[in-house]
Amino acid sequence: MKAPLRVAVTGAAGQIGYALLFRIASGAMFGPDQPVILQLIEAPIEKAMKALEGVAMELDDCAFPLLKGIVMTDDAHVGFKDANWCLLIGAKPRGPGMERADLLKDNGRIFIGQGKIIDAVAADDARIAVVGNPANTNCMIAASQAKRLPSDRFTAMVRLDQNRAQTQLAKKAGVDLTAVKDIFIYGNHSPSMFPAFAHATIDGKAAPDAITDSAWLQGPFCETVGKRGAAIIAARGASSAASAANALVDHVRDLMTPGAIHSIAVKSNGAYGFDANVWAGMPVRTTTPGAYEVITGYAMDAFAQSKLAATNKELVEERAFVAELIG
Numbered sequence: 542m543k544a545p546l547r548v549a550v551t552g553a554a555g556q557i558g559y560a561l562l563f564r565i566a567s568g569a570m571f572g573p574d575q576p577v578i579l580q581l582i583e584a585p586i587e588k589a590m591k592a593l594e595g596v597a598m599e600l601d602d603c604a605f606p607l608l609k610g611i612v613m614t615d616d617a618h619v620g621f622k623d624a625n626w627c628l629l630i631g632a633k634p635r636g637p638g639m640e641r642a643d644l645l646k647d648n649g650r651i652f653i654g655q656g657k658i659i660d661a662v663a664a665d666d667a668r669i670a671v672v673g674n675p676a677n678t679n680c681m682i683a684a685s686q687a688k689r690l691p692s693d694r695f696t697a698m699v700r701l702d703q704n705r706a707q708t709q710l711a712k713k714a715g716v717d718l719t720a721v722k723d724i725f726i727y728g729n730h731s732p733s734m735f736p737a738f739a740h741a742t743i744d745g746k747a748a749p750d751a752i753t754d755s756a757w758l759q760g761p762f763c764e765t766v767g768k769r770g771a772a773i774i775a776a777r778g779a780s781s782a783a784s785a786a787n788a789l790v791d792h793v794r795d796l797m798t799p800g801a802i803h804s805i806a807v808k809s810n811g812a813y814g815f816d817a818n819v820w821a822g823m824p825v826r827t828t829t830p831g832a833y834e835v836i837t838g839y840a841m842d843a844f845a846q847s848k849l850a851a852t853n854k855e856l857v858e859e860r861a862f863v864a865e866l867i868g
């Protein structure tokens with residue numbers, strides 16, 4: 542029997558948390574032979590802590606063989622203690638009509654505090670995945686507070702966008718989802734993101750050869766993927782939750798699986814023209830469990846370059862907007 546992994550989850554009683562915890566405990570994230578201890582962190586609000594007790598009762602009632610313990614706390618020092626993975630979901634979500642930029646400062650403060658505490662108390666091998674929006678910039682903020690943990694341990698989620706793009710391409714081409722490969726997301730988890738369709742393949746053919754409607758690829762495809770989050774908020778009255786939790790399972794599972802190729806947002810070192818020190822979505826290959834290398838060298842045509850420049854500009858603006866918070 543392997544030693545249990547300690548998995549800290551913020552916002553554990555929220556919508557994504559509710560769709561996520563049962564999958565972690567069932568083995569979907571770390572595999573069927575990896576026990577876990579869930580360290581559930583909520584805001585210090587009576588209602589949230591009460592809801593968390595209910596979630597923990599349900600986890601108990603599932604009798605998951607891999608679940609070796611549950612910690613419930615509103616103290617991040619307790620919740621992140623010795624954590625091997627820190628899944629940062631807790632944040633104020635965007636409501637109807639709100640722009641992500643409105644959330645930057647409110648949520649930025651949360652990630653300053655959590656970045657410091659994780660750096661102080663999490664395990665030496667700690668990995669951090671940020672979901673709470675604006676995810677890329679929140680991730681940059683948390684990483685900026687770390688002195689012990691290297692910045693490549695901090696990743697933000699763009700996997701939901703990759704999954705959305707894969708489905709849209711499959712629907713348009715009229716093929717099974719599994720026929721679509723190598724669709725990667727570049728840049729910000731926001732409408733400016735770029736799903737790089739030219740490098741995707743569909744049944745082994747380049748996507749632009751399988752879908753010859755280039756106006757659709759450059760227009761409605763990019764827009765549908767980029768604005769899917771807003772479309773779900775408009776329809777549900779709340780932001781995506783089950784699909785976001787599912788994407789986080791994919792994000793972490795693929796980061797733990799050597800050889801997996803997938804999109805995550807990582808600290809830029811200038812690849813694909815992103816400014817150094819913004820966290821931008823890009824394709825990576827997992828090397829050893831939890832570690833990755835950026836896949837460079839995909840050629841970008843003029844259209845792709847203009848999309849990359851636009852999403853980079855937004856990331857740079859977000860960074861400037863929170864510069865005073867970071868100090």
Ligand code: NAD
Pocket residue numbers: 551552553554555556557558582583584586589630631632633634635651671672673674675676698699701702730780781782785
């Ligand atoms: P939710 O409001 O249902 O839950 C958020 C939870 O976080 C609440 O229970 C709240 O009490 C808790 N919380 C707030 N501040 C906290 C703190 N400082 N420490 C610990 N817990 C705290 O929201 P949700 O639907 O679960 O969404 C969570 C976040 O995920 C939002 O920011 C949302 O925009 C984002 N999101 C990101 C993606 C993505 O693809 N990156 C997709 C969907 C949603």
Ligand code: LMR
Pocket residue numbers: 634635641674701769770771773780781
């Ligand atoms: C999503 O992509 O579904 C969310 O990030 C939308 C949002 O702003 O909460």
